[in-house]
Amino acid sequence: MPFLELQNLKTHFPDLGGGLLSKSTETIKAVDGVSLSIEQGEILGLVGESGCGKSTLSRTVMQLQPATGGKVTLAGEELTALQKSEIRQRRLDFQMIFQDPYASLNPRMTVFSTLAEAICQRHPELKKQRDALAEKVVDLMATVGLDSRHMRKYPHEFSGGQRQRIAIARALAPEPKLIIADEPVSALDVSIQSQILNLLLDLRERLNLTMIFISHDLSVVRYIADNIAVMYQGKIVEYGEANKVFHSPEDPYTKNLLSAIPLIKPSS
Numbered sequence: 037m038p039f040l041e042l043q044n045l046k047t048h049f050p051d052l053g054g055g056l057l058s059k060s061t062e063t064i065k066a067v068d069g070v071s072l073s074i075e076q077g078e079i080l081g082l083v084g085e086s087g088c089g090k091s092t093l094s095r096t097v098m099q100l101q102p103a104t105g106g107k108v109t110l111a112g113e114e115l116t117a118l119q120k121s122e123i124r125q126r127r128l129d130f131q132m133i134f135q136d137p138y139a140s141l142n143p144r145m146t147v148f149s150t151l152a153e154a155i156c157q158r159h160p161e162l163k164k165q166r167d168a169l170a171e172k173v174v175d176l177m178a179t180v181g182l183d184s185r186h187m188r189k190y191p192h193e194f195s196g197g198q199r200q201r202i203a204i205a206r207a208l209a210p211e212p213k214l215i216i217a218d219e220p221v222s223a224l225d226v227s228i229q230s231q232i233l234n235l236l237l238d239l240r241e242r243l244n245l246t247m248i249f250i251s252h253d254l255s256v257v258r259y260i261a262d263n264i265a266v267m268y269q270g271k272i273v274e275y276g277e278a279n280k281v282f283h284s285p286e287d288p289y290t291k292n293l294l295s296a297i298p299l300i301k302p303s304s
Contacts, residue, residue, distance in 0.1 A: 264281040
C-alpha cells in the first residue's frame with residue numbers, strides 16, 4: 037500500500053469572474069481528477085506554471101482546502117473522511133514549508149519560542165519541563181544546521197537562507213511523516229538554493245521523510261526528486277522517474293517547460 041495516495045482528487049471553485057453577486061454557474065477546476073501514489077521515504081516533484089493547480093493540490097492534501105471529490109489517504113487512513121476536529125490533531129503528521137520564510141514566521145517570536153511551540157504540539161508535557169524542551173530545541177536547530185547560540189534572536193536578525201532553515205525546523209518539530217515544500221527555494225539566492233536542497237535530501241535520509249516538493253523549475257525538481265509529476269490545468273499530464281521525464285518528456289507541455297530552461301553557454 038502506498039504511504040500517500042490521491043484517488044481522483046478534485047477541488048473545484050465557483051467562477052466569480054462577474055463578481056460576488058454573479059449568478060454564473062461556471063466552475064474553476066483547480067484540481068481535476070488527480071491520482072498519485074507516493075512511497076514512504078520518496079520525494080515527489082510536482083511541477084507546473086503558476087495557476088496550474090499545484091498550490092491548491094497541496095492545500096487539499098493538507099486538508100486546508102476541502103476536496104470537491106476523491107480521496108486522500110495517508111498511511112492507510114483516509115484524511116478526506118475525517119471530521120474537522122480529527123484533522124486538527126492528524127495535521128501533526130503532515131507539515132508545510134512555504135516559499136517565503138519571513139512571511140511564514142511570526143516576527144514577534146524568537147527562534148526558541150517558535151520551535152518550542154511547535155514541539156509542544158506533539159509533546160504537551162514538555163511545557164512544564166523547560167530543560168528538556170530547551171534540549172529538544174537545541175537538537176532541532178543542530179539538525180537543520182543552525183547554531184543554538186542564536187535561539188533568542190528574532191526572524192529579522194537572520195539571512196533568508198537561515199530563516200528558511202528555521203521554517204524547516206518548525207515543520208520538523210511536530211515529528212511529521214509527510215512534508216509538503218511549496219516553492220521552498222524560489223525566494224532564495226542561487227548560491228543558497230543548493231544548500232537548502234542538500235539539507236532537505238539529508239533530512240529525508242536521516243528521518244525517512246516522505247516529501248512533495250512543489251516548483252515551477254524542472255531543473256530544481258530533477259535535482260531533488262525521485263519521481264516527477266507535471267501538472268497543467270488541474271491535471272497530471274506527465275509522470276515518471278525524474279531523469280526520464282527530464283531527458284525524454286512525452287507531453288508537449290513538459291517539453292515546453294524544458295525548453296524554457298535557460299542554457300548556460302561556456303564563454304569563449
